Amino acid sequence: MLKAIITTSFASLLALGNASLAQDYPSRPVHFVVGFGAGGPDTTARILAAQLATQTGKRFVVENKPGSSGIIGAEFVAKAAPDGYTLLVTTASLASLPSLQTKLPFDVQKSFKPISQIVASEASFLLVYPQLPVKNLVELMAYAKDPKNRVLYGSTGIGTGSHLRMALFAKANNVPMQHVPFKSPGEAAVSLIGGETHTLFMTTTQALPLIKSGKARAVAYDYPTRADFMPDILTMKEAGSAPTDLDSGWHGMMGPAAMPEPVVKWLETEIRKAIATPEVRERLTNLGLIPVGGTGEEFGTVLAAAVKGMGDAARAAGIQPR
Amino acid sequence: MGVFDNILHGFAVALTPTNLMFCWIGALLGTVVGVLPGINVLTTFAILLPLTFKIDPTAAIVMLSGVYYGAHHSLSTTSIMLNMPGEPSGVVICFDGYPMARQGRAGAALATAALSSFFAGCVGIVIIAFFAPALADASLWFQAPEYTAVCILALIGASVVTSKSKINTLGMAVIGLILGTVGTDIHTGVARFTFGTLELDEGFDFVSFAAGLFAFVEIAFRLGSYDAQVQIKTKLRDLIPRWPDIKAAAMPTVRGTALGAALGVLPGTGPFVASYSAYALESRIAKDPSRFGKGAIEGVAAPEAANNASAFTHYIPMLTLGIPAGAVFSMLMGALMMHGIQPGPEIMTKHPDLFWGLIASMWLGNLMLLVLNLPLIGVWIKLLETPYRFIYPAILLLTCIGCYAVHFRVFDIQVAAFVLLVGYVLEKLDCAPGPVIIAMILGPILEENMRRAMLISGGDATVFLRRPISAFFLLLSVALIVTYVVPTFRRSKKKPGPESLVEAGHAE
Numbered sequence: 001m002l003k004a005i006i007t008t009s010f011a012s013l014l015a016l017g018n019a020s021l022a023q024d025y026p027s028r029p030v031h032f033v034v035g036f037g038a039g040g041p042d043t044t045a046r047i048l049a050a051q052l053a054t055q056t057g058k059r060f061v062v063e064n065k066p067g068s069s070g071i072i073g074a075e076f077v078a079k080a081a082p083d084g085y086t087l088l089v090t091t092a093s094l095a096s097l098p099s100l101q102t103k104l105p106f107d108v109q110k111s112f113k114p115i116s117q118i119v120a121s122e123a124s125f126l127l128v129y130p131q132l133p134v135k136n137l138v139e140l141m142a143y144a145k146d147p148k149n150r151v152l153y154g155s156t157g158i159g160t161g162s163h164l165r166m167a168l169f170a171k172a173n174n175v176p177m178q179h180v181p182f183k184s185p186g187e188a189a190v191s192l193i194g195g196e197t198h199t200l201f202m203t204t205t206q207a208l209p210l211i212k213s214g215k216a217r218a219v220a221y222d223y224p225t226r227a228d229f230m231p232d233i234l235t236m237k238e239a240g241s242a243p244t245d246l247d248s249g250w251h252g253m254m255g256p257a258a259m260p261e262p263v264v265k266w267l268e269t270e271i272r273k274a275i276a277t278p279e280v281r282e283r284l285t286n287l288g289l290i291p292v293g294g295t296g297e298e299f300g301t302v303l304a305a306a307v308k309g310m311g312d313a314a315r316a317a318g319i320q321p322r
Numbered sequence: 323m324g325v326f327d328n329i330l331h332g333f334a335v336a337l338t339p340t341n342l343m344f345c346w347i348g349a350l351l352g353t354v355v356g357v358l359p360g361i362n363v364l365t366t367f368a369i370l371l372p373l374t375f376k377i378d379p380t381a382a383i384v385m386l387s388g389v390y391y392g393a394h395h396s397l398s399t400t401s402i403m404l405n406m407p408g409e410p411s412g413v414v415i416c417f418d419g420y421p422m423a424r425q426g427r428a429g430a431a432l433a434t435a436a437l438s439s440f441f442a443g444c445v446g447i448v449i450i451a452f453f454a455p456a457l458a459d460a461s462l463w464f465q466a467p468e469y470t471a472v473c474i475l476a477l478i479g480a481s482v483v484t485s486k487s488k489i490n491t492l493g494m495a496v497i498g499l500i501l502g503t504v505g506t507d508i509h510t511g512v513a514r515f516t517f518g519t520l521e522l523d524e525g526f527d528f529v530s531f532a533a534g535l536f537a538f539v540e541i542a543f544r545l546g547s548y549d550a551q552v553q554i555k556t557k558l559r560d561l562i563p564r565w566p567d568i569k570a571a572a573m574p575t576v577r578g579t580a581l582g583a584a585l586g587v588l589p590g591t592g593p594f595v596a597s598y599s600a601y602a603l604e605s606r607i608a609k610d611p612s613r614f615g616k617g618a619i620e621g622v623a624a625p626e627a628a629n630n631a632s633a634f635t636h637y638i639p640m641l642t643l644g645i646p647a648g649a650v651f652s653m654l655m656g657a658l659m660m661h662g663i664q665p666g667p668e669i670m671t672k673h674p675d676l677f678w679g680l681i682a683s684m685w686l687g688n689l690m691l692l693v694l695n696l697p698l699i700g701v702w703i704k705l706l707e708t709p710y711r712f713i714y715p716a717i718l719l720l721t722c723i724g725c726y727a728v729h730f731r732v733f734d735i736q737v738a739a740f741v742l743l744v745g746y747v748l749e750k751l752d753c754a755p756g757p758v759i760i761a762m763i764l765g766p767i768l769e770e771n772m773r774r775a776m777l778i779s780g781g782d783a784t785v786f787l788r789r790p791i792s793a794f795f796l797l798l799s800v801a802l803i804v805t806y807v808v809p810t811f812r813r814s815k816k817k818p819g820p821e822s823l824v825e826a827g828h829a830e
Contacts, residue, residue: 039649050375064365067731069523157508209668287656
């Protein structure tokens, strides 16, 4: 009983402290936790941190807590003090975790407060090995459906965007294909251009050098409209298949669920300002990312949609959560 | 414009004061990264990234590249001085580099490492400048069956790294293979032998495992013997390699460079396979293989050359195809892309300043590393002469910080402590730790590629024999097994006893 009283009074003291702290937030360095090593969301976090520091004069530190597909970093933030000094910069892969893992140490939607979607995902090209006797998407599907042929598709790992996208495509069009997972986009790409695997969904920036040099043939662009830098490549719909509509590449910021509203608002505004600067926009666009900088509410909607979409995709891919 | 004009132009770019300065900063940081355990190239890249926003893209890639090859260059230092490999390819340097240091020849070992790195680096750079596109195409012949066959050959070669009996070596390698299976299986996504902990999801971390098995076991052993009191005396003339040393190291350096450069083009292997293969090759062809593991200078020169040559030829997939050979190159590509430069086949024609400037800066950086590392040898030697009771707590502390710094978690220090206990028992039982860690690194590559090859072939195991390159490596593996087994039989008839078993494998 006594323990309970002490705990509650301590907790309420902390809450009071939080409320007063929110006025002069941030009074000490803000930590952006990234559940991965260098590259990807880490780069986004560092671009953002550098701009926020310039624009507000405060300190923003990027901290890597890699491991277990980002679970370790996300868990750290979910259980951190909700004072706005420990925040998570994550990728859309977080939304796939509930359909891959049964025992997550947090709830993707309930343990976090969405703050802002930093960038949206770039679209993917559907690539084929140039010596495969198919010129377009319809021919690819016909080729794969022919029992004489065995079509292999590469991916950057189980449950990653490139895997789920192809699984959705294969299921929607009833195309039998064999999945061959790799550990990195580089290995999957080498396997495709060497003809070891036959087809691969690859994000725009990674696919462009391969398409331009003729090492891979693009049969479709997985987006509602054609890419203005490659107007000859048909969209999935034009080429004869439904688009996968998988939103698997955004980066966003969230904090512990109980964060005070003024802190969330402060971050939301500053992030929007940071992402609107031409330098940041240019850097992100060059990396193939689409700058967003929306509100926490908007990000919450994107997150909920991603959890559902990735769940459907994981089931289409036949992944059993463990 | 011919290649030579391009190279001259590259030097004009690289020799501008800004680029020269960033090259120097990169090489210096790389040296620090290579020496300190736990701080790796990727972490350093991430920290330097915001700085690259502000500078010219050529300067940015010159600096980041400097960190990368600088770290490779100085990687051998801790292996030689402390028996502590900071990266997988450093393991091989421990085998002979550390015994050399214990014999008071640390200076010779460090200088040999620096010189063979320099030589291999220069050759690697020439290969990038002249043969990159052709090599990139050739690397596509290597697919899952070929990687499998190379790993099998390498694993069978693991017996050369120890003078212990065959059964002992085999047992240690099996333990390593088992430990290598810990972590998430990439083909099914199933977590294996993690006992429900998230920490083991990606397997054992190399730094903490190697720290426990090599550096910590060494400390425990030295403290447990009178040896701890004995100071290593290094004579001044031992600071530099003597003429016989240079002669002995010359050909191994050339062979190591060739092997490393070839293996470095393949994006699926990494520097460990290169340096380890070079070591195995040297000890197979040596006149007196029993010297290996006891301070043979070839055992430092060859793997060090292979490691550095492969570090440079690793650039080829990125520069010619726009495909990164590993996470370090993804980051390098990202740094360029942020400036609006797309690495790939067009980089040579669209951004000749950057491409040839980078090539020239690599050569300058290599020279800087040599100039930087040779005088440092004197400093390292002084460190060795300090009484051991003062050094070992410092090594312990630094290594623990290193283990922690990889993932910022205490778990990895606990792993190192546990591995120390196991490693100590193994050492007492006269079991060599080398094959354990070699099998632990090679095992996952072997498994991944073998299963991938079977998946692609639809379960047809003859794929390994139908493809000429993989068949060749498998044949070589069989030949290697025959050379082990046959002399054992012959000798055990003539002169039975444990001696013959130990020596048999090395007699050819």
